Amino acid sequence: MLHANPDASLICTFKHDNALCELEPGATAPRQYDCRPSCGNTVRTDTHARLPRERADEIDQLADHAPQPIGQRLRTNANRLRTTADTQDATAQPAETLT
Numbered sequence: 001m002l003h004a005n006p007d008a009s010l011i012c013t014f015k016h017d018n019a020l021c022e023l024e025p026g027a028t029a030p031r032q033y034d035c036r037p038s039c040g041n042t043v044r045t046d047t048h049a050r051l052p053r054e055r056a057d058e059i060d061q062l063a064d065h066a067p068q069p070i071g072q073r074l075r076t077n078a079n080r081l082r083t084t085a086d087t088q089d090a091t092a093q094p095a096e097t098l099t
Helices: 044-066 068-091
Strands: 002-005 012-015
Touching: 002 068
Parallel strands: none
Antiparallel strands: 002 012
């Protein structure tokens, strides 16, 4: 079963044994508020890679007008989002190869 999580920019192919979110025994769905990008259940589409880049650009604009310590934190977050998107681009496989 697939669970879309727009806040995390990914889809969860929920398998209880692989889940990194804190699950209760017998859970049949992920805890979406505890979604972790490194979880083995995560799947991203090209759209899921594009959205973090757009958000990173927005964060960089905020950082331009923020005091230095906050601006640095914002830029670090933006860079993390870009790294996630870059990883998606580098490891993406066409749907045809997955079937």
